[in-house]
Amino acid sequence: MNYYSDAITNLIEEFSHLPGIGAKSAQKLAFHVVNMPEDQVQKLADTIVSAKKNIHYCKECCTLTDQEICPICSSQKRDHSIIMVVENTRDLAAYEKTGKYNGVYHVLHGAISPMLGVGPNDIRLKELMARLQKDVKELILATNSSLEGETTAMYISKLVKPTGIKVSKIASGVPVGGDLEYIDEVTLLRALEGRTEI
Numbered sequence: 001m002n003y004y005s006d007a008i009t010n011l012i013e014e015f016s017h018l019p020g021i022g023a024k025s026a027q028k029l030a031f032h033v034v035n036m037p038e039d040q041v042q043k044l045a046d047t048i049v050s051a052k053k054n055i056h057y058c059k060e061c062c063t064l065t066d067q068e069i070c071p072i073c074s075s076q077k078r079d080h081s082i083i084m085v086v087e088n089t090r091d092l093a094a095y096e097k098t099g100k101y102n103g104v105y106h107v108l109h110g111a112i113s114p115m116l117g118v119g120p121n122d123i124r125l126k127e128l129m130a131r132l133q134k135d136v137k138e139l140i141l142a143t144n145s146s147l148e149g150e151t152t153a154m155y156i157s158k159l160v161k162p163t164g165i166k167v168s169k170i171a172s173g174v175p176v177g178g179d180l181e182y183i184d185e186v187t188l189l190r191a192l193e194g195r196t197e198i
Contacts, residue, residue: 008034060131062107062124063089072096072104079103083131084140085156087111087149090181091142098189103140106131111148112155118148120155129159138166140195144179157198168195 004012008030015026033041054066060073061083072078072092082103086092092105110123132139139160143149157167170191180188 057124061105062109062127063092063105064107077102081135081137082140083128083136083138084142085128085153086142086180087144087152088181091144091179094180094183094185094188095142095192098185098192100189101192103138108143108152111143111146111152113148113151123152125156125159128156132160132163132165136165138168140192141167141169141198142180142192153198166197168197170195 011030011033012023012026015021015029016023018026021029033044036044055064056066057063058065058067058070058073060069063070063072065071067074073080079102083106084095084101084103085106085108086095087108087110089107092107095101095105106124106128108123108125108128110118112118112120112123139156141153141156143153153169157169160167171193
């Protein structure tokens with residue numbers, strides 16, 4: 001039985017499609033939006049549409065940006081000879097919060113997972129290999145400590161080793177099965193500093 005009008009039900013249903021939003025949270029968000037002043041609702045809607053239209057992949061590192069090249073890649077203060085490979089933009093943000101890493105990044109947008117049908121061609125590996133043709137001295141693998149993350153790190157390591165570029169992996173201060181975006185800055189920094197060559 002439907003308790004609400006179609007407009008409210010549709011709004012709740014749309015919110016429930018978002019990741020991590022269950023039925024109760026979707027309902028809460030829907031009623032919050034309905035009770036917001038119209039100008040705030042319009043600003044929220046415009047911001048969502050604008051983000052969808054204007055955000056794309058950085059031509060260098062594949063992170064999400066509204067510019068052709070993201071601020072990190074375009075910075076002359078960063079060491080472009082060290083590339084940290086992460087699974088997603090949230091992981092990049094987690095390392096940036098430490099304020100201690102001065103290299104650049106490469107965002108894969110996923111990890112190799114044969115069980116889910118995700119192979120090497122489904123993530124941004126081709127772009128990474130193209131970047132390695134430039135003057136790169138170290139590649140830091142900072143994939144998550146999950147089976148998929150470890151598989152991806154080993155695959156990349158085997159691809160890159162023959163090129164002579166130093167390949168290291170963040171230390172295991174990061175717990176197995178943990179997502180980088182939820183780990184505190186001190187643990188991330190310790191993992192970065194204790195990285196080992198593989």
